[in-house]
Amino acid sequence: MDQNPAIRVRGLQKSFQQLHVLTGVDFDVARGSVFALLGSNGAGKTTVVRILSTLLRPDDGTATVNGCDVVAQPARVRESISLTGQFAAVDEILTGRENLIMVARLRRVPDPRRVADDLLAQFGLADAGARRVATYSGGMRRRLDIAMSFIGDPPVIFLDEPTTGLDPEARLEVWKMIRDLAGGGTTILLTTQHLEEAEKLADRIAILHRGTIIASGTLAELRELLPPARVEYVETQPTLEEIFLATVGGGEAQR
Amino acid sequence: MTTHAFNDTNVMLGRSLKHVTRSVDTIITVTIMPIAFLLLFRYVFGGAIEANTDNYVNYLMPGVLLIAIASGISYTGFRLFNDMQNGIFERFHSMPITRSSVLWGHVLTSLVANAISVAVIVGVGLIIGFRTSAGVLAWLAVAGILALFTLALTWIAVLAGLSASTPDGASAFSYPIVFLPFVSSAFVPTETMPGPVRAFAENQPVTSIVDSTRALLDGQPVGSDVWLALGWCAGIGIVAYVFAVLAYRRKVR
Numbered sequence: 001m002d003q004n005p006a007i008r009v010r011g012l013q014k015s016f017q018q019l020h021v022l023t024g025v026d027f028d029v030a031r032g033s034v035f036a037l038l039g040s041n042g043a044g045k046t047t048v049v050r051i052l053s054t055l056l057r058p059d060d061g062t063a064t065v066n067g068c069d070v071v072a073q074p075a076r077v078r079e080s081i082s083l084t085g086q087f088a089a090v091d092e093i094l095t096g097r098e099n100l101i102m103v104a105r106l107r108r109v110p111d112p113r114r115v116a117d118d119l120l121a122q123f124g125l126a127d128a129g130a131r132r133v134a135t136y137s138g139g140m141r142r143r144l145d146i147a148m149s150f151i152g153d154p155p156v157i158f159l160d161e162p163t164t165g166l167d168p169e170a171r172l173e174v175w176k177m178i179r180d181l182a183g184g185g186t187t188i189l190l191t192t193q194h195l196e197e198a199e200k201l202a203d204r205i206a207i208l209h210r211g212t213i214i215a216s217g218t219l220a221e222l223r224e225l226l227p228p229a230r231v232e233y234v235e236t237q238p239t240l241e242e243i244f245l246a247t248v249g250g251g252e253a254q255r
Numbered sequence: 256m257t258t259h260a261f262n263d264t265n266v267m268l269g270r271s272l273k274h275v276t277r278s279v280d281t282i283i284t285v286t287i288m289p290i291a292f293l294l295l296f297r298y299v300f301g302g303a304i305e306a307n308t309d310n311y312v313n314y315l316m317p318g319v320l321l322i323a324i325a326s327g328i329s330y331t332g333f334r335l336f337n338d339m340q341n342g343i344f345e346r347f348h349s350m351p352i353t354r355s356s357v358l359w360g361h362v363l364t365s366l367v368a369n370a371i372s373v374a375v376i377v378g379v380g381l382i383i384g385f386r387t388s389a390g391v392l393a394w395l396a397v398a399g400i401l402a403l404f405t406l407a408l409t410w411i412a413v414l415a416g417l418s419a420s421t422p423d424g425a426s427a428f429s430y431p432i433v434f435l436p437f438v439s440s441a442f443v444p445t446e447t448m449p450g451p452v453r454a455f456a457e458n459q460p461v462t463s464i465v466d467s468t469r470a471l472l473d474g475q476p477v478g479s480d481v482w483l484a485l486g487w488c489a490g491i492g493i494v495a496y497v498f499a500v501l502a503y504r505r506k507v508r
Binding site for chain 2: 089091107
């Protein structure tokens, strides 16, 4: 195994009162790879991301990001991560450009204005840069959101359900951004309930179900988890959707 | 670290001030009610009120300013609540910044926004007959008292914004504070009030703040009132600050 993974999670547990959200989560994310945490609503994906981004303390277990423990060295962790997605908002009253400048100044990047203009151009927001974010479409907002995570080149980026609520076209745009990001050597952990998304983007996939990882590996490895008997009867390769449904036990997984 | 804290607070202040300047309606709401009170007491009730003064607008002014500040700070609670709800807090907290800057940005914004509404109301007061013989030092003292009052109430607003579960809850806490000046020496002398009301009025914070501010604006000696006023503001501010920081720590892990 990788001796120095970008993210290492061991025995992670978290409960909210009586609700055991995470019951022992283990996984590694190799440097420069895209790792998808796949699960239905309520599986605990967001809880994992919140713990890894130092927003929440685990009850038990350890998690290190870029070699730093999320509980013991949260400030060091924050220096190497960026968080984007369903619960990390952009400021709607500011313009797109002001949002980018704000983050650049908080990350103490030299020349925040130029950084902002470059990112606006890169993500097709140059014309919208001077408009308030409240006027943006869902896709534009998400692109701005992801552009904000680029600032300061953090080695690890968390994308929590980056395409939830987007129309198909906007989803494809976001996928392209994620691929570009991954091509640049950034480690990406993304959570998703869209099986296709994990299949298209991720180097490795872990299926989180009822607070624990019930299967993980590359897409090819996950395919082998299906019982051989089934493979004999099915001529086409099983899709990840079938794998997912088979491993979590059919009825509970809803798309 | 200190320069980081300064930089981060500065960025947060800039952001929050844009929220204020881009919702002009909040500034209008904050100033319109105190101005209405000013006009109401000056032109409707004023003639019937026996306040032993030859210029009732001068008498009114401190209380009206306190009402303006008390209603102004409720927006701080509201803005803070919104920040927590929509997730921008989570983004800030996952970034390598000085965490206290997130609150201080809102607090400093409150000071600036309230200073603006106080200036507007004083301007209206001048038009309808407010006259002051206060010198530079007295004005500085008035500004200091009002700033301290704003700061103390703002930390209450921060506490409310952090603890509320609805946007209404995040601003409703200010209603009783807005009401306090009415049961004080702000509009009528406390001597005219019945026993228990008078006892409350004379011993609540607003009366000492109103009396000392009024004396400063009239160029009169302030006596011990000013220390009582400063003591109230500092005391309320420190208690609210401690509870606000505790509430904040609870919120962020």
